[in-house]
Amino acid sequence: MLKTAMFRGGQLCSRVFAVEFDLRTEPLYFTLSSNPQVLHHAHQQLFGDEGKLFSLHVHCDNRTEKARTHAEIKHKLSVTLSRDCDVFEASSFIPDVKNSVVKGFFIRDKSTTTLSEDMLKTLQQSKSVCVFSYKREGQYCWQELWSPVNQVEESVRQYITPAAAAEHHPSTLNIRNSDVFYCMKEAYEVLQECTDIIPESKEVLKLVDEQLETSRGDGFPVIVIEGLDATGKTTLTEALRESLNATLLKSPPQCLAPFRQRFDSEPPLIRRAFYALGNYITAAHIGKESLRAPVIVDRYWHSTAAYAIATAVGGRVENLPKPGSELYQWPEDLLKPNLVLLLTVSPEERLRRLRGRGQDKTVEEAELEINQLFRLKVEEAYKRIQNPACIIVDASPSPQEVLQQVQHLIRNKMSLVTRQDKKPCNPSTHH
Numbered sequence: 148m149l150k151t152a153m154f155r156g157g158q159l160c161s162r163v164f165a166v167e168f169d170l171r172t173e174p175l176y177f178t179l180s181s182n183p184q185v186l187h188h189a190h191q192q193l194f195g196d197e198g199k200l201f202s203l204h205v206h207c208d209n210r211t212e213k214a215r216t217h218a219e220i221k222h223k224l225s226v227t228l229s230r231d232c233d234v235f236e237a238s239s240f241i242p243d244v245k246n247s248v249v250k251g252f253f254i255r256d257k258s259t260t261t262l263s264e265d266m267l268k269t270l271q272q273s274k275s276v277c278v279f280s281y282k283r284e285g286q287y288c289w290q291e292l293w294s295p296v297n298q299v300e301e302s303v304r305q306y307i308t309p310a311a312a313a314e315h316h317p318s319t320l321n322i323r324n325s326d327v328f329y330c331m332k333e334a335y336e337v338l339q340e341c342t343d344i345i346p347e348s349k350e351v352l353k354l355v356d357e358q359l360e361t362s363r364g365d366g367f368p369v370i371v372i373e374g375l376d377a378t379g380k381t382t383l384t385e386a387l388r389e390s391l392n393a394t395l396l397k398s399p400p401q402c403l404a405p406f407r408q409r410f411d412s413e414p415p416l417i418r419r420a421f422y423a424l425g426n427y428i429t430a431a432h433i434g435k436e437s438l439r440a441p442v443i444v445d446r447y448w449h450s451t452a453a454y455a456i457a458t459a460v461g462g463r464v465e466n467l468p469k470p471g472s473e474l475y476q477w478p479e480d481l482l483k484p485n486l487v488l489l490l491t492v493s494p495e496e497r498l499r500r501l502r503g504r505g506q507d508k509t510v511e512e513a514e515l516e517i518n519q520l521f522r523l524k525v526e527e528a529y530k531r532i533q534n535p536a537c538i539i540v541d542a543s544p545s546p547q548e549v550l551q552q553v554q555h556l557i558r559n560k561m562s563l564v565t566r567q568d569k570k571p572c573n574p575s576t577h578h
């Protein structure tokens with residue numbers, strides 16, 4: 148069977164290919180056609196005369212294997228290919244069809260070495276990796292299945308045909324249950340599928356199981372504090388604990404701390420499932436603690452969803468799922484807080500605070516610093532999450548002033564909250 152036939156969702160020709168050529172602009176979109184097509188100027192920039200061109204795509208039925216293979220290839224490409232090679236994120240998808248995305252990379256090799264071919268030769272031996280090469284003739288360019296020894300099963304010329312931008316950026320099509328989980332069962336199943344390759348998954352699942360008996364009763368208010376790193380969440384949540392005589396909880400909860408680094412090194416599917424489960428454990432703690440006192444929570448589902456969406460979506464803020472998208476909806480089975488406050492400071496003030504703190508930066512924090520686009524996407528995704536939406540708090544004044552502002556907000560908002568607003572927490576029947 149032709150390897151390309153394994154691409155999900157039917158014929159290769161009905162698929163659109165997207166190459167994230169320049170992160171600040173739209174991806175370059177193209178389809179394939181058996182008729183030669185003259186390339187547009189934009190496409191000539193990518194398919195122009197310079198270098199050898201390849202793309203590779205990872206397609207496999209087992210989602211955890213697929214995610215890990217993609218991450219491994221990304222790592223290999225970044226450490227192995229020389230400075231003469233450009234590697235771009237690429238994907239193939241059926242416009243506006245959920246879960247139709249096949250992720251991969253586009254390689255432009257301007258070197259005179261065979262480094263990229265050697266590497267592709269090894270990768271191509273895996274049945275879940277499909278490699279194409281691109282050839283040029285005058286104004287035309289075509290794609291064909293690549294083989295290092297020219298023994299392609301069925302070498303068909305498919306001409307590159309410029310295509311219009313899709314309404315929904317391709318990276319938004321696979322977010323549900325790959326980057327963001329909308330019920331506990333879905334995240335739980337991902338970790339169940341990993342128990343052989345990541346033994347720690349069993350321990351995490353055991354901790355989740357132990358919390359399930361706890362159910363939510365009506366009680367004191369639950370207030371979540373959200374924001375990018377160094378916006379002042381720890382400072383504020385501790386001050387609120389004192390002033391409200393509240394219980395302070397965090398997501399992920401302390402019991403998951405020994406596993407966090409392990410899951411942070413995994414691809415998004417597994418990493419995000421871990422954080423999603425952390426929210427359910429914290430929800431169980433909230434259920435218990437809110438019977439005794441007000442509860443302050445340092446990060447919760449808004450963080451999980453906003454970081455996951457911003458990481459999954461390539462390029463510009465405009466590529467995020469549109470406001471009102473179902474991807475911003477709160478999971479049905481996760482305890483809802485009464486109030487969510489989003490701390491915001493200017494990028495300059497945040498950097499000042501990060502530097503003042505002088506701590507080691509996590510990879511993601513470092514990325515935030517250098518990646519303005521990512522920071523903007525996280526903040527915008529926070530603001531688009533609905534039901535409950537977050538209330539924006541200007542956290543640039545002094546800690547005392549921020550505390551007073553928030554106390555005022557809590558007093559005002561909580562007087563509007565009736566007990567009926569709190570939804571029951573019963574993350575049960577997951578397996």
Ligand SMILES: Nc1ncnc2c1ncn2[C@@H]1O[C@H](COP(=O)(O)OP(=O)(O)OP(=O)(O)O)[C@@H](O)[C@H]1O
Pocket residue numbers: 374375376377378379380381382383500501503504542543544545546547549
């Ligand atoms: N209102 C404020 N004005 C000036 N500095 C502040 C203010 N709030 C916090 N800081 C300082 O900014 C730094 C970051 O604050 P904090 O640790 O509370 O942020 P955070 O949001 O919890 O960060 P992270 O998510 O990375 O843990 C600390 O050095 C803290 O003392």
Ligand SMILES: Nc1ccn([C@H]2C[C@H](O)[C@@H](COP(=O)(O)O)O2)c(=O)n1
Pocket residue numbers: 376398399422425426446447448450451452454455509511
């Ligand atoms: N409820 C949560 C809490 C955190 N995360 C992820 C998002 C970031 O990658 C990172 C930030 O956490 P911090 O460094 O401030 O401890 O953790 C999440 O997904 N869900």
